[in-house]
Amino acid sequence: MSPVEFWFDFSSGYAFFAAQRIDAIAADLGRTVLWRPYMLGTAYKVTGARGLSSTPLKRDYARRDWARIARHQGLTFQLPADHPHVALAATRAFYWVEPELAAAFAMRVFTLYFNDSLDTASPEAVSRLAPDFGLKPGALLAGIADPALKEKVRRIGEDAVARGVFGSPFFIVDEEPFWGWDRVEMMAEWVRTGGW
C-alpha cells in the first residue's frame, strides 16, 4: 500500500488547512502519510507561475478564503504581516529531523507560522524549536548548514517537480495526483474505490 504523499510549502495557507486533516484521512484509508515539504519556487521555475500573494486579485481572494476556511474549521489563522516567508530554513530542518519526528515538527512549524509569525526563513528562529523535540538548537543549525543536506533538500524538490508536482498542497497516492486542499475528498474516494 503506497503512502499518501503530501507535498507542500510551509508558506501555503491551503497546505496549513490540509495538514490539519491529512493524517486522520489517510488513517481512515489504511494509509500512512509521507510529509514532503518543498519550495514552491522550484515549481514556479518550471511553470512560470507566481505565488498567490504576488498575484493581483488572487491575493485578496486567497486572504479572504483562508479566513473563511479557518472560521469554518474553527482554526486560529493569523497571517504574518510579511507573508509569505521563503521557508527554506524550516524545510531543511524538516529533512534534518525526519523521519520519526518529521510530521510533528511540520505541524509545529505550520502552527507557529500561521499563528505566531515564526520566521521560517531564519535558521536561528527555526533552531529554537529543537528543544521541544529533544534536539539541540546548535545541532539543528549545523545540520541545516550542511551542504549535503542542502543538496538533498534541493534534489527532493526538483525530483518532485519532475514527477509533475507543482502546487501546495499536492497529493500523490497510487501514482494518482491531486492538487489542492479542496480535493482531499476526491483523493479519499479514489483510494477507497480503487479509482475510476
Add this chain to the structure above:
Amino acid sequence: MSPVEFWFDFSSGYAFFAAQRIDAIAADLGRTVLWRPYMLGTAYKVTGARGLSSTPLKRDYARRDWARIARHQGLTFQLPADHPHVALAATRAFYWVEPELAAAFAMRVFTLYFNDSLDTASPEAVSRLAPDFGLKPGALLAGIADPALKEKVRRIGEDAVARGVFGSPFFIVDEEPFWGWDRVEMMAEWVRTGGW
C-alpha cells in the same frame, strides 16, 4: 434574494463541469443563476496569470483531471485538438441571445465545444447554432458584429474583473466570491447557512 452569479470562460473545462450542476444546485437553494461568460484574458491582463493549457505541468494535470472528473460524473468530454479556442464569438453571441435563451445557449456551446470541437472563435460556426433557438444565423452574425454589442461584452468582463472576478468558474452570491468547480458545495453551504 440575489442570484448565483456564474462567471466563466467557454474554453474552461472546469466551467463545463460546473455548468452541468449549477442550475440544480441554485434551485435547491431557492436562487436563480445569472450566467455570465467573459473572456478570461481580461482577468489575465490584471493578474498576469496564464491559462492552464499554456502552463507547463498544470496543462498535463488539468487534462488528466478533466478526464477523471468526466468519468466520475458520467459525462462525455473530448477536448478539441486545438484547445483552447478564444471564445469571443460565442461570448458575444450569448449576450446577443440573452436573456431568455441564454442559459440554454450557453449549455449548447459548452456541449458542442467539449464534445464536438465547435469553433467558439468563429462567428460563422457560432451562427449555425441560431436555428436551434428559433433565430436566424444572419441576424446573429450581424448582432455580434455590432460595435455596441462588442462594447457591452467588453465592459461586462472588465466590470467583473474590477469586482474581483479572475477565474473560471467563479461564483458570487450574496456578495461572497467562490473560485473553482470544487467550491460549489461550500458556496451552497454558505447560502444555506447565511455564511459564517
